[in-house]
Amino acid sequence: MKTRVCCLHSAKDIRVETRDVAPPQAGEVRVALGAGGVCGSDLHYYQHGGFGVVRVREPIILGHEAAGFVAEIGAGVTGLKVGDMVALNPSTNCGKCEYCVQGLEMHCTDMIFNGSAMRMPHVQGFYRDQMTVDARQCVPVTGDVAVSEAACSEPLAVCMHAVSLAGDLKGKRVLVTGAGPIGVLCVALAKEAGAAEIVVTDLQKVPLDVASEMGATKVVNVIDDADTMQAYARGKGYFDVAFECTGVASALVSALGALRPRGVIVQVGMAGDTAVPLGILVAKEITHRGTFRFHSEFQDAVDAISTRRIDVRPMITAQMPVENAEEAFELAGDRTRAVKVHLVFNT
Template sequence: MKTRVCRLYGQHDIRIETDDIQPPGPGEVLLRMSAGGICGSDLHYYQDGGFGPIRVREPIILGHEVSGTVAALGDGVRGLKEGMKVAFNPSRPCGHCRYCAEGRPRHCTEMRFSGSAMRMPHEQGGFREFMVVQATQCIPLSDRTSLAHAACAEPLSVALHACGQAGDIRGAQVLVTGAGPIGALCVAAARAAGAAHIVATDIQDATLEVARRMGADTTLNVGRDAEALHPWREDKGRFDVAFECSAVSSALQDAMMAVRPGGTIVQVGVTGNLSIPLNILVGKEIALRGSHRFDREFEQAAAMIDSGQIDVGPIITGRYPLEDALSAFEAASDRTRSVKVQLAFE
């Protein structure tokens, strides 16, 4: 059997190629892939050949935000059937290291994550027409659910985990800095968790409009008005919780100024070193917490999309066929017009 794949060879070097694919083995399923979202890490691989110390050292099929339909079952698979729609969990923790044993598999020391160049050989991803995966990575969906929406289960699970890091936010005043895909989904997750008022900031009107559609009560373009958040600094800060999704030093400092004493900032965006005003962190006794990927939140995200509790549709701003992958990556790189760009494999 043959399958077309989207393979990256290096910086700005994407090729659509054809591979052979084997039938699923015991405990495996063959998926007919439907949709695949281009993530920030995919863009780093495409634009820069990697990020930080993680570099593309061999050809890699990108993609970890994917969904599909079960095409064939291997021996011993239960709970799935041919033709069933599924969301695909790209995480494969080992199950036996210290962190897996502690119930924190997102920190697994032997984690296998689809479309990642962290290990050699690289973990091949889901930007392809067919893919053999572990049955345990497939979350069944109802027939009514859009597979384009289902491919957003992975980034939504990141946002749900970030909300969990903030604790109970019912009735809270919430700030989200950075209205890209994760920021917009943090807005939706905070709204679903019962936040009273949500303010989203960004430097692009297009992304802020998506954040509004995802549930933000107030949107502020801090690129056009650097002082837009100043009213929220009154009385030492008015926000109970901030989700910092931009990984920009000025955004983190804005969040620290606008969060009340004893408030919480969840750092979701990732970059290298940032300067932090420790006097504000200490003086206001702010809890600064990191948020890394997800665990059980993936099943929760898939269920929320499947039930319609969270509509992820507004973040999908473009869909391109596999043969137009280069155009898709260029569109995804343009934040003036794109939030989440997907490849369509069918």
């Protein structure tokens, strides 16, 4: 059986090609993909050929945010039937290393992650019409939702893990720096958790508008309005919790300045080496926590999307056929026009 795939050969060289699809073996499922989101890491691969020390060294099928429909089931698979909508979990931990044994599966030392160039050979991703995967990666979507919504399960899981590290948000004043897909999902989760105020900062109008739709009580365009953030930093700050979703030093400095003493900042955005103002961190006794991937939260994310307890529809800017992959990546990289762009398969 043949399938179309969206394959990156090097920076800005993305091609739609044809590959073979292996029939499902015992414990496997063939999935007809419906939608796949363009993530920030996919953009880095496309725009720069990688990020940090991770480089594309051979052709790689990108994509780790995806959902589709069960097309064929291998021997011994239970809990799934042909036609079921499923979200695909891109993370397969080993279950045996010291961190898996401790219940810290997101820190698995032998993690397999679809659409990643960290390993050699690269781990191929989800941008294709058909794919055979381990049945354990298929999480049924039970609600009356679109496949594009289900494809947002992976980034929502990332944000659920981040929010779980922030403590109780009920009645808290929350700041979110950066209104990309991760930022606006943190907004929706903070609203669900009962935050009293949710203020979101960004440089662009389009993502800030989406943040408002997803639950922000106030949005601040820091290019047009620097005074507001300066006001939040007066005294010893205003916010109890911050989710820093950019990885940009200036945003981190602004968030630390706006936090109250003993506030918590969850660092969701990740870039290269970033200067941290330790004086503020120490003097205000701020807790600065990193967050990385997810584990059990993937099932939680699928459940939340299935019931629309978290409505991801406002963040989906465009759905484009895989043959327009280059156009889709260019749109996804333009924050003046887009938040989340999906490639659409099997059309």
